[in-house]
Amino acid sequence: MSFNPLRLLGISLSGVVVLGLCLSPGLSSAERATLSNPLRFDKAVVVSQDAIASRVGKAMLEKGGNAVDAAVATAFALAVVHPSAGNLGGGGFLVVRLPDGTARAFDFREKAPLTATPEMFLDANGRYNRQRHHWSILSVGVPGSVAGLALVHTRLGKLPWKDLVEPAVLLATRGFPVSRGLAESLAEVLPKMTKYPASMAQFSRGGTPLGEGNLLVQADLGRTLERIRDQGAAGFYEGETADLIVREMERQGGLIRHEDLRRYQAVEREPVTGTYRGYKIISMPPPSSGGVALIEVLNILEGYDLGNLGFHGSRSSHLMIEAMRRGFADRARFLGDADRIGVPVPRLTSKEYAAKLRRTVLPERASRSSPETFEWPTGNSETTHLSVVDGNLLAVALTTTIERYYGSRIVVPGAGFLLNNEMGDFNPAAGLTDSQGLIGTAPNLVEPEKRMLSSMTPTIVVKGQKPFLVLGSPGGRTIINSVLEVVVNVIDHRMSIQDAVDAPRFHHQWLPDRVFTEPFCFSPDTRSALERMGHRLELRRLPQGSVMAIAVSPNSGVLDAGVDRRRPDAGAAGF
């Protein structure tokens, strides 16, 4: 068996299931049909995109830590073992529901540097420069992850901070065996990293991608993690780590300086809440668009009997597409960093507003998205979600991102972590709206220290007094619809959580006016029916999202893991 540094911490391999068949029956509710039995745990479980990271979280729970401790330790471990999305150099959101029923949201989204301007992605001739927006040192936002994890731990954690960071230190310094998924993703990304020697050094052996089973040792990252372990957030935002970040910024002409790092603060916010068919929805407020859009779309859908219309029937799908279209139109119009601009959250999430929107939906006819013909850029970007529920039913949903796959691809020399390219989530420039994929609406333009709009949707659904679902996903703007579809699959179509996660997905985001579908999403009959109604369908070969979910049985309190197999390496660990 390959070397496993976690054994040094007494973290065992048992109780971890990457993929597997569960022999227990489906959820206790008799009418809930189950095709693929969820992995089931009696007391506590961590679900994340990497089985090693889930195991780290489980070890914290076994030590007497709570779900927050487990989430923080899992997130640090993901920064080592899942470098395409797990991060120190990015940002994220965490939604938590405490056993007393109160819920809190933590915002550690990246910020624009102090010297950022709305025109920073234009060239000397005033032309938009896509490279600069998404793939340059200017695309790096001031990182928030370490500040966020430290804040959450200070407010709600139980175990000592050092205990939560130590497993990540060991994974980085001693190394871990590269999984098949990681080997594949490194082989894909390395050719795009060649101009960054520190990135190449970190993720290859002299330019050759590491293969499955090779040990990946990240010594610089280990030292950065040791500073974070020993000094808390100051180990990242001050001292040597800060110096290394600023040195790279100066070398490449980036904007982040010590002042930006010193001023960065994670923020605790009121979660955004709503209801859906008697369930309470708790999700992330701005600067995420996720919670607001999710609740707005669910409110519209509440007026229809989706359950009876059936899973992926033409009418139920039509209604979902129309609801998505309206939610995403409002996202573009109204949403941005609410610390900087007014966002009408109560109105957008109200039942009255949803009723008004519902009146604009025709029963069997697609509406057209607005005459403005702009589209949002699409592309492969990278984010990761983890969910935890502990023995006291403390529930944590944490989504974290460096935006694209391996972020900016820039590893900070000497510090061993990848920088995000989250500035690409800002609109490129005022009024710069065209049919080629640019959007220039005001709420999400760059301003110094503003947080860029996100779609991350860490969400907790509550039934009665207990958490019922904990979930979230990567996938850029598709995140909102992936979360929506899993919620509808469980509540309306009465699927088990694993079936709900496995079910094929579709996505409409207002513009472009198309329904993007996963393979096997609709039958030919349903496709034809939707097309006759006026919907334009487009098959996407890439999977939509990667939902990491937990369902709590309302009766027994048993925990079912919904592990998305669309991407490799995901795993649930619990007991």
Ligand code: DON
């Ligand atoms: O915050 C956001 O909405 C994006 N930066 C998330 C990117 C993402 O989900 C990529 N995942 N595959």
